[in-house]
Amino acid sequence: MRLLIGTDSDYAAVIRAANEMHQADERSPLLVLIGSAGPFSFKPRPSTILVPGMPAGVIAAVPALEEFGIASRLASELGLPGCYDGTVLELAEQWLQGLEPSLRVQVSIAVSGAEDLARSAEDLGRRLGLPVRVIPG
Numbered sequence: 001m002r003l004l005i006g007t008d009s010d011y012a013a014v015i016r017a018a019n020e021m022h023q024a025d026e027r028s029p030l031l032v033l034i035g036s037a038g039p040f041s042f043k044p045r046p047s048t049i050l051v052p053g054m055p056a057g058v059i060a061a062v063p064a065l066e067e068f069g070i071a072s073r074l075a076s077e078l079g080l081p082g083c084y085d086g087t088v089l090e091l092a093e094q095w096l097q098g099l100e101p102s103l104r105v106q107v108s109i110a111v112s113g114a115e116d117l118a119r120s121a122e123d124l125g126r127r128l129g130l131p132v133r134v135i136p137g
Contacts, residue, residue, distance in 0.1 A: 001029045001103065004135075005092050005121055006112040008036035015064055017112045017135045022070050032065055033095075035075035035088025044074055046082060053098040058084045058091070089120050096128055104128065110135050 002021060006014030011034070018032045031051060034040075047061035049071040060074040060082030075091040076083035084091040096104055111121035112135040125132035 001107045002031070002110065003092065003096075003107055004030065004032045004110045004112065005088055005117070006032070006034050007088060007114070007117060008034055008038075008040050010113045011041055013135070014112045015062070017110065018065055018070055018072075019068065021110065022068060030070055031095075032062065032070060032072040033075065033088050033092050034062060034072065035077075035091070037077045039078070040074065040076075040080075044080070044082060047071065047073065051095075053095055055084060055091070055094055055098070058082070089117070089124060092121070093124055093128075096124075096130070104130070108133070 004018055004021060014034060022030055044060040045063050046059045047066060051071050051073060054073060058073050062072040065072040074083040075086055075088040079085045107130055109121060109125050109130055109132045111118050111132060118134045122132045
């Protein structure tokens with residue numbers, strides 16, 4: 001199971017990384033979490049892909065990823081409908097903590113974005129004992 005974390009400010013790089021990861025291994029589930037401190041640069045839509053362990057009401061997704069069958073969820077610091085109310089790393093941690101331990105240990109984390117996001121994702125990975133890979137933008 002793979003988790004890709006990014007922000008709307010690095011939207012193009014995150015979408016590119018998600019597509020490359022999906023094409024490299026279509027059988028391994030991929031979840032993309034994107035956060036934003038402001039409005040998103042795209043129009044979020046309700047997801048049609050079930051993500052077990054996702055907090056209740058977090059259904060907003062990236063249309064460009066949904067079209068390719070890639071699960072995604074959004075975190076917004078503006079409290080937008082269908083989005084997690086907080087940062088993308090808070091959403092990632094809540095989702096990971098909600099997984100059964102036997103599933104959580106199978107997750108690998110990739111992060112695409114600013115240096116502070118990468119550092120925070122690496123800290124999360126260390127706390128949970130999960131590998132984290134930084135994808136250059």
